[in-house]
Amino acid sequence: MTSFPPASPLPLPESASTRRLLQGVVVLAVGLLTLIAFLRIHTMVTGQDPRTFIVLGRQIATQHFSPAVIRETAGFVIPGYPLLLAGMISLFGLNAVFGLNSILFVVLLLLLHRLLARLMKNERQAGFMALFCLAGLFAGFERNAHFLLLAFRNTPMYVFSTASLLALLAASERKQRSAFSWGALGASLLLLLGTGIRETVVFMAAPMLLLILIRRPRPDEPSRTTLALCFLLPLLLVGCAAGVVLSQRPDLLLNSQSRQLLRILPAMVRSFSGPLSPFRDAVGFLWDELHGWGLALWVMGIWYARKQPFFLCGFLLPALLYFGFDGAIKAHRRFFLTTLFFMLPLCSLSVAVWVEEAAKRLGRRFRFAGDILYVLAWAGAAAWGLHAALSLQPWGTRVSLEEVARMQDVLARQALKEGNVVLVDGRSRHLIDALTVFTDVSPVNAADPDQVLVQHPPRLFIEPLNKGSIHPIEQSPPALPAIAQQGRLEKTGIRFVLGAGEFELARILPWTNNRIRETLPPPPDDPAILRLHAPILQGPPYNRTAVRVQLDGRDILPELTVGANFAVVSTSSGGPRSPLLQIESDAPLPNTFHPAWLAWNTSIDMKFGAGRTPSFDAYLSPEFFRFPSPNPYAREWRAAGRIRLPVLYPSNTYLIVIPGVSSVHHEPDVPVRLTLSSRGRTLAQTHVPASARLQAPLLHIGELEAPPVEEVEIRMERERPYRHPIPDERGLNDLLHNFMLYPIRLGAPVLIRLGVSSDTPDAAEGFWARERTPEGSGRWTKERAVVFLPLQPGRDHRVSLRYQVNRPEHVPGPDPILRWNGAPLPFSSDVPDSLTAWIPAEQISSVSNVLEILTLPWRPSEALGSRDPRQLGLFLQQVEAEPVSPTLHDSPEANP
Numbered sequence: 001m002t003s004f005p006p007a008s009p010l011p012l013p014e015s016a017s018t019r020r021l022l023q024g025v026v027v028l029a030v031g032l033l034t035l036i037a038f039l040r041i042h043t044m045v046t047g048q049d050p051r052t053f054i055v056l057g058r059q060i061a062t063q064h065f066s067p068a069v070i071r072e073t074a075g076f077v078i079p080g081y082p083l084l085l086a087g088m089i090s091l092f093g094l095n096a097v098f099g100l101n102s103i104l105f106v107v108l109l110l111l112l113h114r115l116l117a118r119l120m121k122n123e124r125q126a127g128f129m130a131l132f133c134l135a136g137l138f139a140g141f142e143r144n145a146h147f148l149l150l151a152f153r154n155t156p157m158y159v160f161s162t163a164s165l166l167a168l169l170a171a172s173e174r175k176q177r178s179a180f181s182w183g184a185l186g187a188s189l190l191l192l193l194g195t196g197i198r199e200t201v202v203f204m205a206a207p208m209l210l211l212i213l214i215r216r217p218r219p220d221e222p223s224r225t226t227l228a229l230c231f232l233l234p235l236l237l238v239g240c241a242a243g244v245v246l247s248q249r250p251d252l253l254l255n256s257q258s259r260q261l262l263r264i265l266p267a268m269v270r271s272f273s274g275p276l277s278p279f280r281d282a283v284g285f286l287w288d289e290l291h292g293w294g295l296a297l298w299v300m301g302i303w304y305a306r307k308q309p310f311f312l313c314g315f316l317l318p319a320l321l322y323f324g325f326d327g328a329i330k331a332h333r334r335f336f337l338t339t340l341f342f343m344l345p346l347c348s349l350s351v352a353v354w355v356e357e358a359a360k361r362l363g364r365r366f367r368f369a370g371d372i373l374y375v376l377a378w379a380g381a382a383a384w385g386l387h388a389a390l391s392l393q394p395w396g397t398r399v400s401l402e403e404v405a406r407m408q409d410v411l412a413r414q415a416l417k418e419g420n421v422v423l424v425d426g427r428s429r430h431l432i433d434a435l436t437v438f439t440d441v442s443p444v445n446a447a448d449p450d451q452v453l454v455q456h457p458p459r460l461f462i463e464p465l466n467k468g469s470i471h472p473i474e475q476s477p478p479a480l481p482a483i484a485q486q487g488r489l490e491k492t493g494i495r496f497v498l499g500a501g502e503f504e505l506a507r508i509l510p511w512t513n514n515r516i517r518e519t520l521p522p523p524p525d526d527p528a529i530l531r532l533h534a535p536i537l538q539g540p541p542y543n544r545t546a547v548r549v550q551l552d553g554r555d556i557l558p559e560l561t562v563g564a565n566f567a568v569v570s571t572s573s574g575g576p577r578s579p580l581l582q583i584e585s586d587a588p589l590p591n592t593f594h595p596a597w598l599a600w601n602t603s604i605d606m607k608f609g610a611g612r613t614p615s616f617d618a619y620l621s622p623e624f625f626r627f628p629s630p631n632p633y634a635r636e637w638r639a640a641g642r643i644r645l646p647v648l649y650p651s652n653t654y655l656i657v658i659p660g661v662s663s664v665h666h667e668p669d670v671p672v673r674l675t676l677s678s679r680g681r682t683l684a685q686t687h688v689p690a691s692a693r694l695q696a697p698l699l700h701i702g703e704l705e706a707p708p709v710e711e712v713e714i715r716m717e718r719e720r721p722y723r724h725p726i727p728d729e730r731g732l733n734d735l736l737h738n739f740m741l742y743p744i745r746l747g748a749p750v751l752i753r754l755g756v757s758s759d760t761p762d763a764a765e766g767f768w769a770r771e772r773t774p775e776g777s778g779r780w781t782k783e784r785a786v787v788f789l790p791l792q793p794g795r796d797h798r799v800s801l802r803y804q805v806n807r808p809e810h811v812p813g814p815d816p817i818l819r820w821n822g823a824p825l826p827f828s829s830d831v832p833d834s835l836t837a838w839i840p841a842e843q844i845s846s847v848s849n850v851l852e853i854l855t856l857p858w859r860p861s862e863a864l865g866s867r868d869p870r871q872l873g874l875f876l877q878q879v880e881a882e883p884v885s886p887t888l889h890d891s892p893e894a895n896p
Helices: 016-041 048-062 067-074 080-092 094-120 123-138 144-149 154-173 182-197 199-214 224-248 256-273 277-304 309-329 337-365 369-391 401-412 426-438 449-453 480-485
Strands: 421-423 458-464 489-498 501-508 513-519 528-534 547-551 554-557 563-569 580-589 596-598 604-607 635-637 640-645 653-663 672-678 681-688 698-700 712-718 734-745 750-753 763-773 776-790 796-804 817-820 834-839 848-854 875-884
Touching: 016 094, 016 123, 016 144, 016 369, 048 067, 048 080, 048 094, 048 426, 080 094, 080 182, 094 123, 094 144, 094 154, 094 337, 123 337, 123 369, 144 154, 154 182, 154 199, 154 224, 154 309, 154 337, 182 199, 182 224, 199 224, 199 309, 277 309, 277 337, 309 337, 337 369, 401 426, 401 489, 547 563, 554 563, 604 640, 640 734, 653 672, 653 681, 653 712, 653 776, 681 698, 712 734, 750 776, 763 875, 776 796, 817 834
Parallel strands: 421 458
Antiparallel strands: 458 501, 489 501, 513 580, 528 563, 528 596, 547 554, 547 580, 604 734, 635 734, 640 712, 653 698, 653 734, 672 681, 672 712, 750 875, 763 776, 776 848, 776 875, 796 834, 796 875, 817 848
16 A cells, blocks of 8 residues: 555556646646636736735846845845846846746646645546646636736745645655655755745645654655654754854844734634634635535545545645634735635545546446546536636736836926825826836825825826726826815826827926915804814824914914814904904915804714824824824724813703724623713713614703803723733723714704714614615615604604605505504504604603604515515605694594
8 A cells, every 4th residue: 555545446547648648738738727817817017915026026136136135125024035036037027027926826736736646646636636726726706816827925835835745745655765865855945945935834844744743654665753854854954043043143133024924823823722703704705715615525525535644734734724824814815815725625636536436437337438527527627717717807907018118207207206196097006006016116196185195295197188098087086176176286288198098297286375364154153163174284294284273363273183173263252243264374285174164963973984084183182092093994092081072062952972982802792981071060971882883872961051062071981891801012902983973952853864874873773774766865664663862851742754665566555653662652644655643741751762663564575576685664764853832733543
């Protein structure tokens, strides 16, 4: 018996000429399919990681492999792959790197084919499995081939790992009795070379050593001790050398990528030993890649390989290791490609065993039937691979070297420097991405004004003059209308052609206004709230420009910050009813402040999840970790924090408060206490049941005839510590995503419009998402829907609902039932698509009231044959509650 028996009991016999023919067909099929895939996705526009390594390789090559440049590269990443790319660039030019991984990919599949041939002892099975694995890599959920065929270091990592496995397998089967194994030594050296490409290749050492220890060698094969010592010798020597260097140079630091690897290892261990929740996203990815049948094939492959130590140690164990490691980094499709690569051989093993068994059975009954079945199997795997290769989508648009050179020439005339912003549309963006690969010109692409334009005001705008160039234009950059409105866009007359498209270069002039004067309309009340919105301020960092804001000569803001600015002002001091606003600065200002008076009942949504824009940071207490926060879509805070906001609320006001709070610990049972105060006086206090987003408590902040509130301080305090806090030297464990305030003054009519952005606190439960119909916007209710109505106690109220039935004629009606605070509520429906109910004062004992709407639901999927499986009740559009006099109403009779 051999060391590693084949998966099938008795392989069909193959002659030497047949094996050579099959090997040639595999080489031809793999090369042809890879060429088709490469031509399909080839583009000079790359993703972030390929672009980074190509630029590093180009810099090393242009500096003639200067040791200083290599050391600088080594400070960021292990320099093996940049050096490989630099060698390709020096020999064949920069454009050659885009085909390097295609060549490595072919080598990878051929190595995998030879490895499978040694394991299966059957060329027909091995060839089919290799073609199956190739098609599986191409047929990924989205763009796997981009990372496999373009310049990305995963492919050489797989090459060295597979070559090391093949060398170890060959060494274990070589007939020799010496106390030294060159094959095992070569396998170890290949792993070290692979580690020079990517650090995680070192994970393969443990499965390969385990494979050596569990094998049962024949008398004429190398012993376990011989293979283990020869395999470990280079690894130990390198490890000892690294230890000596670090002991002699304690100040020597690992590069940033290797430090990240060491930081991730503890999280990887916790992922394996802790709950399964960290793996959910990873399992979702694998389901997308392999689907249900792929996962079933993988499980069956493990079963078929249960007596094959090489399959289990060479493919299953690495798949699990990389699965845990990548899951500890981030559930990102690109990271799990390594897991997919090691899973596919086990998937192919399942199908190969079935095909072999069927070929043997057919071969006993019909001559050549087994051969015909294998021809069909090979053809099916190749056809699947061809279909997958033709279905691949390129990462970016195709641009030529001539277009890159032309764009470089146009930008070079404008004397752009590092960090200068060029405002572009979607077509030119891809060309500038390619420009950063081929040249040292790296202007910042300012497609997102909220994030980039605050840091780097743009210098140029590349305006497309037609739609025939790189790819169709969808819309202008969002910052362009504001810049054009400020009169800062100046045509240069420079036009140039890129491909089939024509462009014109416009210069964006710097801000020139140091003073802004504007007469405002009369305020609605006295005092009133003035809101200024400053999306951009000149001068780094962000809002350090000294700005003075005056209204009728009086200072109203101590400083102007990027984002929203609120000021409570009084206009009753004998001044004009149309006050004069003046904004003065020591640096140029954009004329985009949009001053506006806010009514007392205006809702305020403090969005901290709008990327890196510091919109409301000026109103946060020091307990919040402000910009630049590690999480650009939230603001981290400690156990307690405050928000101090200038607002104006009259007496007897209620606030619906929706704090968007979450925890980095995923412990949703930690409650938060909310306290509202004004100038040291506590107004109201409530509890948010858990640290979860969108909890809506109601707070009464004023008594009848009490003075108005002109400033609200909101204190958020976690009521107990977390059970399993994550170590953090900053002590920040909570995230504030947004904070919404909806003021309501009791005694006034309450009007709730469903289907608008402000219905968040009102559509409390049992509603589907907002929708629009020809008759207006609204929300579909479920079988039971809940509307929250804050009403003044002690007064009678009339509640009316306006809705649309929107049901097919053959569907029974909704038969609505209303409940008020849990009790049946009689109503009338004299007007079509409307319900009206009278609520006596004795049924309104508090401000918090719940209106339930119960209906007989219907499903569009059943009634109309659509794909909509929802249960729908009423298409509710409006709920209105108004106080009425007891003598002016007629109580409707109960509607059954």
